[in-house]
Amino acid sequence: MKVRNIELRNFRNYDKLQLSLDSDNLVFLGNNAQGKTNLLEAIYYASTLRSFRTNDDFQLVLFDKEFCKINLQIERMNEIKNLQVIVSENGKYIVLDGLPIKKFSDFIGEINAVLFTPNDLKQFYTSPKDRRKFIDIELGKISSKYLNQLLVFQKLLKERNAYLKVKKFDKEYFDILTEQLVNVEVEIMTSRATFFKLIEKYANDIYKKISDDGNLLTITYDSSVEIDDIKVMREKLLSKYKNSFEREREIGMTLISCNREDFDMYLNGKKVIDYASQGQKRSCILALKLGLLEIIKLKINEYPIILLDDVLSELDEIHRRNLFECIPDGVQVFVTATDIHIDEILKDTKYFRVEHGQVYKED
Ligand SMILES: Nc1ncnc2c1ncn2[C@@H]1O[C@H](COP(=O)(O)OP(=O)(O)OP(=O)(O)O)[C@@H](O)[C@H]1O
Numbered sequence: 474m475k476v477r478n479i480e481l482r483n484f485r486n487y488d489k490l491q492l493s494l495d496s497d498n499l500v501f502l503g504n505n506a507q508g509k510t511n512l513l514e515a516i517y518y519a520s521t522l523r524s525f526r527t528n529d530d531f532q533l534v535l536f537d538k539e540f541c542k543i544n545l546q547i548e549r550m551n552e553i554k555n556l557q558v559i560v561s562e563n564g565k566y567i568v569l570d571g572l573p574i575k576k577f578s579d580f581i582g583e584i585n586a587v588l589f590t591p592n593d594l595k596q597f598y599t600s601p602k603d604r605r606k607f608i609d610i611e612l613g614k615i616s617s618k619y620l621n622q623l624l625v626f627q628k629l630l631k632e633r634n635a636y637l638k639v640k641k642f643d644k645e646y647f648d649i650l651t652e653q654l655v656n657v658e659v660e661i662m663t664s665r666a667t668f669f670k671l672i673e674k675y676a677n678d679i680y681k682k683i684s685d686d687g688n689l690l691t692i693t694y695d696s697s698v699e700i701d702d703i704k705v706m707r708e709k710l711l712s713k714y715k716n717s718f719e720r721e722r723e724i725g726m727t728l729i730s731c732n733r734e735d736f737d738m739y740l741n742g743k744k745v746i747d748y749a750s751q752g753q754k755r756s757c758i759l760a761l762k763l764g765l766l767e768i769i770k771l772k773i774n775e776y777p778i779i780l781l782d783d784v785l786s787e788l789d790e791i792h793r794r795n796l797f798e799c800i801p802d803g804v805q806v807f808v809t810a811t812d813i814h815i816d817e818i819l820k821d822t823k824y825f826r827v828e829h830g831q832v833y834k835e836d
């Protein structure tokens with residue numbers, strides 16, 4: 474898939490932008506604070522309907538304006554599609570090929586983007602919350618079934634948490650709620666387990682190519698109960714809930730849930746967080762994300778686009794080269810940097826200069 478045209482209106486520091494893109498490798502150069510990341514953020518937003526920088530959508534709207542609009546024309550399997558997202562204080566309004574879309578899951582992933590940012594190191598190695606977000610976003614992009622499971626789960630969890638606080642407590646009703654929650658949790662865990670198995674398979678091969686240090690990358694998914702036959706998982710989880718019921722009732726909150734799950738990466742059996750060098754940590758993330766590319770391809774028969782925000786300046790020449798070598802041919806890559814030229818590594822590269830919320834094609 475490719476982005477062929479971008480139109481922005483009142484998006485961050487872009488008052489009005491129209492940009493046609495006829496190349497696969499697009500490099501956006503510019504000084505700090507000119508709008509490079511904002512441009513990638515707009516594409517990412519149209520992909521996931523969430524920003525990678527804020528949870529407050531209204532921040533995307535140009536100061537003193539009432540709405541912002543992102544229009545993308547994309548090419549998928551030789552078909553052109555038009556994506557439009559409008560954000561205002563009332564929320565977001567989504568249109569696909571001229572038709573309003575009510576269910577976000579029907580829109581997420583229309584343009585599929587894998588994002589690399591300098592923040593990745595922090596997100597992956599210091600914040601379990603961000604790791605969870607990573608699972609939900611990435612898996613959600615390729616599976617609307619998963620997105621729906623998450624929605625059901627969140628609704629049931631909210632209901633259960635509220636019910637744990639009520640004075641007039643009907644245990645029978647509560648048990649039904651718990652059972653429903655467990656059912657969807659088991660589905661979520663199974664989806665995640667399949668996802669991590671696949672990711673590990675690809676990421677390990679890619680890690681070898683990127684790092685050249687001969688280490689084996691493994692990824693473990695720490696599910697609330699061991700992945701097994703669905704019936705067995707259900708029983709185990711139900712019994713966990715049973716054991717923690719009194720404590721949950723005491724504090725009025727669900728204590729075990731797939732909301733708290735996490736994953737770990739290992740190099741030759743040693744936890745990356747604790748033992749790996751900065752460079753190795755970065756290579757693990759690059760491998761993980763490039764592994765995602767392959768999974769997306771497997772699911773939707775097409776590679777996603779890649780957004781590389783300010784990442785190249787952090788890599789030495791060899792790793793930069795290795796990274797580009799791991800990107801499959803024909804994948805559209807958006808690169809932002811202050812001053813990196815990558816002509817020798819990438820062929821057919823188009824350069825753009827970003828200045829004060831304007832983008833100029835460079836010759
Ligand atoms: N809602 C908004 N309205 C207007 N301007 C905004 C808004 N949100 C952010 N900005 C401004 O957009 C400018 C460009 O931000 P952006 O993050 O895209 O810079 P950049 O070119 O990626 O810079 P760097 O090289 O430092 O990463 C910043 O000066 C920021 O203050």
Ligand SMILES: [Mg+2]
Nearest residue numbers: 509510511783
């Ligand atoms: Mg930036």
